[in-house]
Amino acid sequence: MNLVFFGIVIFILIFVLLSWFAKTSSKKIAKGVRVVIFILSVILATIFVIAGRFLFSLPLLFLAMSVLKIKGLTAIQILQLWRLLQYLKNSGRFSYYGRSSNVQPSSSLSLEEAYKILGLKKGCSKNDVIKATNKLQKKIHPDVNPNANTERLSQIINEAKENILKNDFN
Numbered sequence: 001m002n003l004v005f006f007g008i009v010i011f012i013l014i015f016v017l018l019s020w021f022a023k024t025s026s027k028k029i030a031k032g033v034r035v036v037i038f039i040l041s042v043i044l045a046t047i048f049v050i051a052g053r054f055l056f057s058l059p060l061l062f063l064a065m066s067v068l069k070i071k072g073l074t075a076i077q078i079l080q081l082w083r084l085l086q087y088l089k090n091s092g093r094f095s096y097y098g099r100s101s102n103v104q105p106s107s108s109l110s111l112e113e114a115y116k117i118l119g120l121k122k123g124c125s126k127n128d129v130i131k132a133t134n135k136l137q138k139k140i141h142p143d144v145n146p147n148a149n150t151e152r153l154s155q156i157i158n159e160a161k162e163n164i165l166k167n168d169f170n
Contacts, residue, residue, distance in 0.1 A: 038064045080119060081139050087116060088156060111167050114160035126169050133161040 041064035048057035118132040140150045
């Protein structure tokens, strides 16, 4: 009996929600979705911070900022920065806490890894390499990310740029 009652309640809630969507303007729906995404992002980020998963909480907070349309990083830029951090963390070249297994700059960065770090493909122009490097350097600048270990990231990005320029354009 309880299942039938809950089924009817859920059906009525879905019906009311869908009829509200049909009657409401798209601006109100967009604003409501932004508010829900913001609240969920902040809640999840807080949970991750409490659990000690700081690296997971950063993208959620950046997503919350981009949903609010605060000046700064867009969601696409956040995704690119997140992928770069994850790739470097998985390869052992970067640690969020500043304790990296490769403390000194590694000269063993392969050409494929260098292209992956800069988000480029082989066959790109020298200008593309320089633009991608400058774009990443702006994203990780200490003024934008005061709490991150950006010095090591900057070294890795410069090393990737030098590796590509040395091997493909000399």
